[in-house]
Amino acid sequence: MSLSELPDLPSPLVTIHILGRLVQVPEGLTLMKAMEYAGFRLVHGVGCRGGFCGSCGILYRMADDYKLRPALACQTTVAEGMYLARMPFVPTNRAHHDLTQVNLATTTTLLASRYPELARCVACNTCTKACPQELQVMDYVQFALRDDWAEVTRESFDCIQCGLCALRCPADIAQFQVAQLARRAHALHNVAPSPQLAARVASIKAGEHRPELERLLDMDVDGLRALHAAREIEEAS
Amino acid sequence: MKLEQGYPESMLASIAEVERTRAERLETRFPKLEATEAEQLLQRYHPDYRPEGKRAIAVGPNRGDQAPHELVDLLEAQPRITPGDVDLSRIDHEIDLLILGGGGAGTVAALWAVAEGLEPNQILIATKLRHGDANSMMAQGGIQAAVAPGDSPAQHFLDAYGGGHFTNRRELVRALVEDAPGILRWHEKLGVLYDRDTAGEMLRKHGGGTSRMRMHSAKDYTGMELMRVLRDAARDLEIPVLEFASALELLTDEVGRVAGAVLVDLETSCYRVVRARATLLATGGFGRLHIQGYATTNHYGATADGLVLAYRAGARLRDMDAVQYHPTGAAYPEQLVGQLITEKVRSMGAQPINCHGVQFVYPLEPRDVEASAFIRECYERGNQVDTPTGFSGVWLDSPMVEAIHGPGTIERNLAAMARMFRRFDIDMTRQPILVFPTLHYQNGGIAIDPDGRTEVPGLFAAGEVSGGIHGKNRLMGNSLLDYNVFGRRAGRAAAQDILAGVAPGPAVTLEHAYRHAEACRQAGITGELRSPLLLPDYRGKEALSRRIDLL
Ligand SMILES: Cc1cc2nc3c(=O)[nH]c(=O)nc-3n(C[C@H](O)[C@H](O)[C@H](O)COP(=O)(O)OP(=O)(O)OC[C@H]3O[C@@H](n4cnc5c(N)ncnc54)[C@H](O)[C@@H]3O)c2cc1C
Numbered sequence: 168m169s170l171s172e173l174p175d176l177p178s179p180l181v182t183i184h185i186l187g188r189l190v191q192v193p194e195g196l197t198l199m200k201a202m203e204y205a206g207f208r209l210v211h212g213v214g215c216r217g218g219f220c221g222s223c224g225i226l227y228r229m230a231d232d233y234k235l236r237p238a239l240a241c242q243t244t245v246a247e248g249m250y251l252a253r254m255p256f257v258p259t260n261r262a263h264h265d266l267t268q269v270n271l272a273t274t275t276t277l278l279a280s281r282y283p284e285l286a287r288c289v290a291c292n293t294c295t296k297a298c299p300q301e302l303q304v305m306d307y308v309q310f311a312l313r314d315d316w317a318e319v320t321r322e323s324f325d326c327i328q329c330g331l332c333a334l335r336c337p338a339d340i341a342q343f344q345v346a347q348l349a350r351r352a353h354a355l356h357n358v359a360p361s362p363q364l365a366a367r368v369a370s371i372k373a374g375e376h377r378p379e380l381e382r383l384l385d386m387d388v389d390g391l392r393a394l395h396a397a398r399e400i401e402e403a404s
Numbered sequence: 405m406k407l408e409q410g411y412p413e414s415m416l417a418s419i420a421e422v423e424r425t426r427a428e429r430l431e432t433r434f435p436k437l438e439a440t441e442a443e444q445l446l447q448r449y450h451p452d453y454r455p456e457g458k459r460a461i462a463v464g465p466n467r468g469d470q471a472p473h474e475l476v477d478l479l480e481a482q483p484r485i486t487p488g489d490v491d492l493s494r495i496d497h498e499i500d501l502l503i504l505g506g507g508g509a510g511t512v513a514a515l516w517a518v519a520e521g522l523e524p525n526q527i528l529i530a531t532k533l534r535h536g537d538a539n540s541m542m543a544q545g546g547i548q549a550a551v552a553p554g555d556s557p558a559q560h561f562l563d564a565y566g567g568g569h570f571t572n573r574r575e576l577v578r579a580l581v582e583d584a585p586g587i588l589r590w591h592e593k594l595g596v597l598y599d600r601d602t603a604g605e606m607l608r609k610h611g612g613g614t615s616r617m618r619m620h621s622a623k624d625y626t627g628m629e630l631m632r633v634l635r636d637a638a639r640d641l642e643i644p645v646l647e648f649a650s651a652l653e654l655l656t657d658e659v660g661r662v663a664g665a666v667l668v669d670l671e672t673s674c675y676r677v678v679r680a681r682a683t684l685l686a687t688g689g690f691g692r693l694h695i696q697g698y699a700t701t702n703h704y705g706a707t708a709d710g711l712v713l714a715y716r717a718g719a720r721l722r723d724m725d726a727v728q729y730h731p732t733g734a735a736y737p738e739q740l741v742g743q744l745i746t747e748k749v750r751s752m753g754a755q756p757i758n759c760h761g762v763q764f765v766y767p768l769e770p771r772d773v774e775a776s777a778f779i780r781e782c783y784e785r786g787n788q789v790d791t792p793t794g795f796s797g798v799w800l801d802s803p804m805v806e807a808i809h810g811p812g813t814i815e816r817n818l819a820a821m822a823r824m825f826r827r828f829d830i831d832m833t834r835q836p837i838l839v840f841p842t843l844h845y846q847n848g849g850i851a852i853d854p855d856g857r858t859e860v861p862g863l864f865a866a867g868e869v870s871g872g873i874h875g876k877n878r879l880m881g882n883s884l885l886d887y888n889v890f891g892r893r894a895g896r897a898a899a900q901d902i903l904a905g906v907a908p909g910p911a912v913t914l915e916h917a918y919r920h921a922e923a924c925r926q927a928g929i930t931g932e933l934r935s936p937l938l939l940p941d942y943r944g945k946e947a948l949s950r951r952i953d954l955l
Pocket residue numbers: 504505506507508509510530531532533534536537538539540541542543544545546547548626627649650651652686687688689701702703705706707709710744844845866867868869880881882883884885887936938
């Protein structure tokens with residue numbers, strides 16, 4: 168029943184270029200596994216291996232095509248004739264800010280003041296085309312220009328901060344950094360704290376749950392087993 | 405290979421069976437297993453219960469305890485540093501608090517150490533890859549906290565303790581459940597965006613083994629949303645982070661108190677010596693050891709380094725014999741094998757179905773029980789679906805989620821899942837997905853007290869590297885919580901010690917590691933293996949067989 172990283176079964180090979188060298192790798196591998204198959208031991212440009220951390224951005228081009236295509240190495244399948252180049256991470260600027268020091272109620276230029284290069288957006292849509300998460304990046308840049316944090320949040324929530332948009336942007340905007348600031352500002356300013364949560368934090372602070380917990384701490388295991396077995400399960404809503 | 409919407413022809417007939425029985429299954433409820441049935445299932449099918457997967461540790465504080473071979477190999481391996489390799493008279497960083505591991509636990513500890521009074525520039529987070537390249541970034545399902553009026557910390561305690569098969573350290577469970585609501589409140593203040601209903605309350609869901617709906621989520625990017633906000637908060641405070649800096653060995657003073665660590669850059673192989681008043685291990689889990697050959701959900705750097713380092717320094721581990729296999733790892737397509745399918749897919753209604761379209765287990769049994777049922781279905785009952793690359797699995801009937809909650813539900817709540825399959829031409833809103841258990845979580849770890857203190861002076865631990873909180877089995881949503889609760893507690897306790905003037909003696913040595921190495925040799929352990937592992941090696945066999953050591 169063992170599942171290893173790579174199948175041992177023979178599968179058809181595809182021919183690709185990795186950082187300039189010609190190699191043959193089994194079809195169906197991700198670009199990341201293909202590089203490893205070819206003998207690369209990855210130290211940078213690899214993190215979660217599952218599409219969540221944004222560390223594995225790469226650029227590739229297909230044979231007989233002029234287009235450079237950005238992609239996530241862990242989420243893209245090799246194809247015959249690919250030329251691929253590994254990237255380091257994109258060294259974008261994160262503007263210094265400490266949100267506790269900003270009056271979110273009055274500011275209307277939070278994003279543009281921290282990231283004035285936003286104004287240089289030429290609306291070319293390159294960022295949107297580059298995004299492996301298929302986000303409408305240009306749209307959220309436009310919302311950012313208007314300091315509309317709620318809309319930036321909605322459009323950017325699934326951003327994995329891979330930097331591929333920034334890498335391709337002619338205006339050198341670090342879209343994902345702007346979006347991070349916008350989401351936190353939105354959360355702090357537009358989202359009311361949960362009343363239930365506040366109440367529970369207060370009741371814990373007041374020690375209301377202590378006796379019940381201490382009773383469980385002192386109970387013998389059989390008693391706890393019985394309590395556990397007798398739990399009522401809340402109906403899913 | 406000819407594919408029909410992402411699936412090869414050989415799998416389509418079974419999909420048709422799943423579709424055929426769906427309407428009827430929507431109306432029926434599969435019963436939960438009785439406790440004795442669940443126990444039998446575990447005994448017979450769970451990988452942890454296979455004696456050949458483990459052996460007794462031969463040296464060190466856990467001598468005689470059973471653990472998976474893959475881990476014992478590393479605990480008994482020789483250190484990577486040998487006498488003379490490292491010049492310990494040259495200290496590169498002299499700081500208050502060294503945090504090893506820049507995932508969730510490490511970042512939370514740093515934030516709270518500052519809140520407790522440490523200067524940010526007297527802290528150093530050293531991490532193997534980049535800040536946030538960590539299991540913490542990958543969590544999808546959610547985080548538990550007893551917030552709703554019909555729930556309570558005591559109820560949460562019962563769930564966690566029962567889920568852990570009554571083996572957890574109770575003081576730790578208490579801290580976990582009692583701190584939980586405060587942690588969520590702290591997250592609100594940092595700007596974490598949890599899913600909410602129209603009235604502004606946080607949405608709640610069930611998770612495997614919970615008796616109340618207390619799973620709080622941020623779509624299926626819960627871990628990412630948390631990690632990126634915590635990281636941003638650490639950047640606000642300008643807490644120094646050394647990326648691509650792996651801990652290679654701890655340092656100890658003349659009496660064995662931990663005094664910092666030797667770090668190494670895996671690309672340049674250059675080392676640095678860090679001397680610190682307190683050291684906090686937050687290096688996460690061990691999925692990349694591929695225990696018993698299982699694929700894993702874990703990030704690339706999850707290689708048990710922290711366990712090895714702490715063990716050599718004399719820290720006791722616990723519950724290392726219990727490994728969590730998540731029932732639903734992707735089994736198809738090949739590119740996704742081992743990747744997590746969040747439990748939320750089941751908590752939203754998707755049922756596990758065999759190749760004949762028949763449901764064979766209640767969808768939300770505790771993870772170990774659920775995984776065992778999948779293994780039985782595939783390897784004993786022969787009701788598995790085989791893939792063209794030789795894997796097997798059972799179906800998770802994801803279209804049921806939309807049938808129950810309405811069209812668009814998957815896109816709204818399971819965007820990461822849907823996107824992952826779409827990349828490989830599978831539409832999980834209309835097609836079921838194939839799953840098999842995958843190595844997911846290190847249940848045990850370094851023994852700690854409720855302040856994150858290990859049994860070695862000067863050494864703290866928090867997050868997945870620590871043990872005792874979850875006993876032999878963690879419930880979903882309790883580990884995001886765990887790294888917050890114990891990251892905070894350990895960060896604060898370490899800061900308090902430092903501010904109270906507690907510090908190691910003047911000597912900076914690797915004696916403890918050499919002593920452990922000697923003990924291993926004495927015990928007759930030979931072999932070339934060195935540890936910590938640092939990274940798995942996935943290079944192709946063919947490429948390796950032609951390798952010449954050149955430069
Ligand atoms: C796919 C997936 C989904 C999950 N879903 C959930 C969920 O829904 N709910 C839940 O509660 N939990 C979930 N978990 C579990 C949870 O995410 C982790 O247990 C938790 O985030 C661990 O946090 P940590 O900080 O201890 O470790 P990590 O976040 O893994 O951080 C450890 C860090 O230390 C670094 N490191 C490792 N070795 C060294 C070294 N030698 N030197 C320096 N640095 C080192 C690592 O690279 C990493 O950056 C999930 C886990 C995975 C993998």
